[in-house]
Every structure is written in structure tokens, then in C-alpha cells.
Ligand SMILES: C[S@@+](CC[C@H](N)C(=O)[O-])C[C@H]1O[C@@H](n2cnc3c(N)ncnc32)[C@H](O)[C@@H]1O
């Protein structure tokens with residue numbers, strides 16, 4: 001619910017604190033943002049974003065695949081990484097998709113509340129009902145994140161974008177960024193099929209380079225497991241990933257049809273935990289002032 005996180009949010013126009021009435025989120029300078037009937041608020045700024053995020057079909061496939069428990073070891077590793085840096089201040093999941101990772105982190109932290117941010121409308125509709133202590137915000141993670149400076153204990157980025165300087169600004173001193181990224185081995189049995197998008201081999205190096213000035217690496221866990229997937233699960237897995245942007249439903253069905261029903265697919269993911277380094281590289285005005 002938005003009321004559980006409203007004090008953590010900042011106006012995307014003027015950076016002031018926000019308040020809530022029945023139908024809108026308001027700032028003290030009079031900027032107002034409608035609450036959608038599905039319970040999320042759009043804090044996208046005037047300048048149109050070039051991102052639209054995942055489609056309704058991709059989000060539905062993701063909800064089905066995660067709901068069946070296939071990625072539970074990843075979910076558990078993300079929750080354990082958060083618990084290793086204790087704080088009840090607040091959790092933000094950037095590119096939260098269905099909100100299932102955020103919900104499981106909140107289940108493990110009964111005193112915390114969470115913001116699920118995504119640029120996709122079908123995603124924030126689902127996030128709004130993912131957990132009683134979660135609020136859903138439509139926003140672009142590559143722009144200014146509409147959260148007050150130094151307020152959060154945790155930020156999660158699970159297969160999702162991360163904006164290092166903005167994450168640094170919104171974390172409290174000692175707060176943690178938990179990142180899950182696929183390794184080149186992730187879904188290797190599927191990635192080799194025609195039309196599938198493969199993982200950038202240098203993702204881990206690029207992640208370290210982007211974060212190391214602002215964060216100190218606290219921990220890093222490699223998770224690798226085999227999944228025995230039915231054709232239905234395979235279809236959802238392909239449908240929720242980046243290849244869904246390139247393949248038609250027909251091409252996807254043809255690809256999955258030739259695979260055995262009970263196909264073994266490798267999951268291989270790195271979960272790394274980064275603790276915010278002190279510093280005030282960010283702006284020093286209003287709600288966004290530094291520490
Ligand atoms: C691969 S999905 C991961 C979703 C979720 N974290 C999970 O693992 O189930 C990436 C998500 O990031 C969102 N996304 C992409 N670009 C974004 C942006 N610029 N700002 C916010 N969200 C974005 C997509 O809409 C999508 O929900």
C-alpha cells in the first residue's frame with residue numbers, strides 16, 4: 001500500500017516530501033500525481049522516457065514461472081543477502097517486475113516496508129498487490145529516482161537496471177545494494193537455440209567497474225542449479241525474458257515444441273551485496289541532500 005511508503009518518496013518535479021489523499025499523491029508546492037485505480041502512482045517526470053519496460057504478456061509469464069517456484073534458490077539468496085546487512089528502514093526494488101522478490105524480502109523483515117519501482121504499467125499493477133507493506137511506483141530507474149536521500153536500508157536489482165549514483169544517494173549510511181545478475185552459463189541450453197538472446201560475457205566486470213567507486217563489495221554468492229522444465233514452463237521462461245521482445249508467439253511455440261517435455265535447463269546467477277561507501281557526490285539541496 002502506498003501509505004506505508006509515502007514518507008520515503010520525493011516529488012519528481014521539485015524533490016519535496018509527498019503526502020497522500022484518497023486519490024492523489026501531493027507535494028507541499030502543489031504538484032499532484034494521480035493514484036491509479038490499481039493502486040500504483042506514476043511519478044514519471046514530464047520528459048517522456050524512452051523505456052516502456054516489460055509487456056503485460058511478459059509480466060504474466062514471469063508471475064507464472066516464479067510462482068511455480070523454479071527460481072526459489074535465487075529468491076532465497078536475495079533474501080539472505082538482504083538479511084546479512086540488517087536494517088528496517090525501507091527496501092526499494094528497482095525494475096521489480098511482479099514484486100515477488102520484494103515480497104519475499106519483506107516477509108523476512110517484519111519491521112520493514114518496500115517500494116517496487118518499474119517503468120512498465122503491467123508490472124506496477126501487479127506490484128501494488130504483491131505485499132501489504134509494499135507500495136508501487138511507475139518511474140524510470142535511469143532518471144532521478146523519486147525517493148528521499150539517505151532513507152533506505154536496502155536496494156535490490158534482480159535481473160534489472162541499476163543506477164549507481166542514484167542508488168548511492170537514496171541509501172542510508174551503511175545501507176546495501178543487492179544485485180542478482182546472470183552468468184554466461186545461465187539458461188545455456190536455451191540460449192544456444194536460434195532467436196534467443198545471450199548474456200553479455202563481461203557483465204560481472206562491468207558491474208564491478210560501475211559500482212566500486214560508490215560501494216564496497218560485502219559478499220558475493222554464485223548460485224547454480226538444474227531445473228527440469230515442462231514445455232509450459234519453458235514457454236513462460238522464454239516469454240518472460242529479453243528474447244520475448246524479438247520472437248513472435250508463433251516462433252516461440254515452434255521453438256518449445258521440439259524440446260522434450262522435461263528439459264533440463266541450468267540456472268546460474270551471481271548475487272552480490274554492496275555496502276554504500278560514505279560520500280556526498282550527489283546534490284546537496286532540499287530532500288535530496290547528502291549525508
Ligand atoms: C528482467 S525483468 C526483472 C523483474 C524482476 N526483478 C524479477 O527478476 O522478476 C526487468 C524489469 O525491469 C523493468 N525495467 C526495464 N527498464 C526499466 C527502467 N528504465 N526503469 C525501471 N524499470 C525498468 C522491466 O519493466 C522489467 O519489469
Ligand SMILES: [Zn+2]
Nearest residue numbers: 011014027031
Ligand atoms: Zn513538487
